[in-house]
Amino acid sequence: MVIENNKLADIYDLAKQRDPHKPEFHQALSELLISLQPVIEKNPELCTRDILERLIEPERLIQFRVAWRDRNCETRVNRGYRVQFNSAIGPYKGGLRFHPSVNSSVIKFLGFEQTFKNSLTGLPLGSAKGGSDFSPRGKTDDEIMSFCQSFMSELFRHIGASTDIPAGDIGVGNREIGYLYGEYCRLMNISEGTMTGKGVFAGGSMMRTEATGYGLCYFAEEMLTRLRNTSLKDKKVVVSGSGNVAIYAIEKAQEFGAKVLTASDSGGYIIDEEGIDLPLLKQIKEKERLRIKEYVVRKPSAVYYEGCEGIWSVPCDVVMPCATQNEINKQDMEILLRNGAIALLEGSNMSCTYDAVKMISQEDILYVPSKAANAGGVAVSGLEMSQNAGHIFWSRDRVDKMLQDIMRNIFDNCMKASEEYGHAGNLLMGANIAGYIKVAKAMKWQGVI
Numbered sequence: 505m506v507i508e509n510n511k512l513a514d515i516y517d518l519a520k521q522r523d524p525h526k527p528e529f530h531q532a533l534s535e536l537l538i539s540l541q542p543v544i545e546k547n548p549e550l551c552t553r554d555i556l557e558r559l560i561e562p563e564r565l566i567q568f569r570v571a572w573r574d575r576n577c578e579t580r581v582n583r584g585y586r587v588q589f590n591s592a593i594g595p596y597k598g599g600l601r602f603h604p605s606v607n608s609s610v611i612k613f614l615g616f617e618q619t620f621k622n623s624l625t626g627l628p629l630g631s632a633k634g635g636s637d638f639s640p641r642g643k644t645d646d647e648i649m650s651f652c653q654s655f656m657s658e659l660f661r662h663i664g665a666s667t668d669i670p671a672g673d674i675g676v677g678n679r680e681i682g683y684l685y686g687e688y689c690r691l692m693n694i695s696e697g698t699m700t701g702k703g704v705f706a707g708g709s710m711m712r713t714e715a716t717g718y719g720l721c722y723f724a725e726e727m728l729t730r731l732r733n734t735s736l737k738d739k740k741v742v743v744s745g746s747g748n749v750a751i752y753a754i755e756k757a758q759e760f761g762a763k764v765l766t767a768s769d770s771g772g773y774i775i776d777e778e779g780i781d782l783p784l785l786k787q788i789k790e791k792e793r794l795r796i797k798e799y800v801v802r803k804p805s806a807v808y809y810e811g812c813e814g815i816w817s818v819p820c821d822v823v824m825p826c827a828t829q830n831e832i833n834k835q836d837m838e839i840l841l842r843n844g845a846i847a848l849l850e851g852s853n854m855s856c857t858y859d860a861v862k863m864i865s866q867e868d869i870l871y872v873p874s875k876a877a878n879a880g881g882v883a884v885s886g887l888e889m890s891q892n893a894g895h896i897f898w899s900r901d902r903v904d905k906m907l908q909d910i911m912r913n914i915f916d917n918c919m920k921a922s923e924e925y926g927h928a929g930n931l932l933m934g935a936n937i938a939g940y941i942k943v944a945k946a947m948k949w950q951g952v953i
């Protein structure tokens with residue numbers, strides 16, 4: 505996997521020159537460019553320097569100070585970001601991440617990836633991402649509220665229901681969205697759904713909480729049925745993370761009849777050979793906000809391992825990383841392949857390192873990049889926007905059916921693109937190409953802006 509084409513290599517070099525200290529962004533860009541080699545041959549008009557050079561440059565990047573008071577009335581200062589990446593196909597849309605590892609490279613790679621993910625949903629959604637190096641872990645509710653209000657006291661001037669619609673991501677769940685959205689409504693004297701992931705009692709959509717994890721499993725089920733004549737039933741699944749995406753991936757995988765063996769947080773991972781006890785996991789993580797090692801205190805038949813490294817050596821059929829970027833490296837991938845995993849779907853954004861992705865060949869494992877596999881979350885965010893704009897509320901069944909249709913369409917479109925461009929069945933190529941072409945066409949059509 506190297507960028508052979510000179511024009512594409514030039515774009516990569518340009519991005520590195522402009523942003524020498526953004527490794528995650530370089531990684532996301534190189535994975536996209538490699539997939540564009542067949543596009544440049546077949547449709548050179550969609551891969552011109554004019555389009556690519558604009559595509560890699562965010563339309564707007566906002567960085568701001570977030571000052572707030574902790575429980576001891578000490579002033580704390582964090583850094584806030586919003587990157588409004590691309591609006592060629594719709595208003596800026598993407599989540600907010602609160603985690604100490606957030607920096608401009610992480611935000612930029614996430615915003616870039618969101619461009620193609622949002623395109624794949626088939627909905628009119630542009631791309632954005634944002635967040636802060638603030639860590640919600642160990643903070644009181646009052647501290648979280650104070651931080652969120654301060655964060656929004658700058659962000660509010662840059663967002664709007666038809667301009668930019670933030671949502672959640674790592675460290676930003678229903679609680680944080682509530683504080684952020686409450687402050688937005690107060691400052692703007694307006695309540696028109698400028699954020700998604702809202703409580704269902706306050707303009708939110710049914711199924712938004714479950715959407716990313718469920719969507720991941722809908723994609724898995726469709727892919728296993730169509731490409732391997734099998735299903736999730738009776739499969740052993742390894743899931744990492746124990747947050748929003750992981751919990752609802754576990755729930756739907758279990759509904760499909762799979763046995764999920766693991767869950768983790770940044771401290772370590774658990775193996776439960778009987779299959780994860782989901783009510784217990786929800787109690788510990790969603791209600792009590794405790795660490796994952798608490799699981800083995802309450803279910804002594806499970807085992808806890810300190811550190812996350814070993815989780816990929818648990819033998820399984822299906823792999824669903826749902827924690828963070830680059831959580832699977834080359835050595836992990838070697839072990840997964842050696843242990844005979846048949847499918848890997850990225851629940852977290854860019855779960856695999858570049859070297860790990862390079863190792864995969866289609867025969868080994870069905871690999872689905874995050875921009876396709878985890879698009880269910882932003883897709884239901886899009887449905888939340890539609891409901892807010894129409895002042896209506898759809899039933900759970902209706903939203904669920906739409907989510908299933910969207911995930912099936914994404915699978916179909918990735919397959920179609922992979923066939924059309926000479927890499928039949930390669931879902932990495934298919935996702936990148938299908939996601940890219942729509943944005944490139946829109947940018948070309950709108951002229952140089």
Ligand code: NDP
Nearest residue numbers: 673674675745746747748749769770827828852853878881
């Ligand atoms: P949550 O904050 O709900 O959960 C994140 C989980 O991952 C926690 O268990 C956390 O453990 C763990 N984690 C975070 N950082 C690390 C790390 N550096 N090393 C090991 N474990 C870590 O976030 P989400 O579930 O919402 O997000 C998970 C992934 O899914 C992210 O990549 C996100 O971008 C992606 N995603 C989320 C969507 C959504 O709708 N929420 C939509 C599409 C993608 P700990 O508590 O110890 O930090």
Ligand code: 2IT
Nearest residue numbers: 598599671673881882885
């Ligand atoms: O990475 C993602 O797609 C998200 N965090 C969800 C974004 C959204 O706007 O719902």
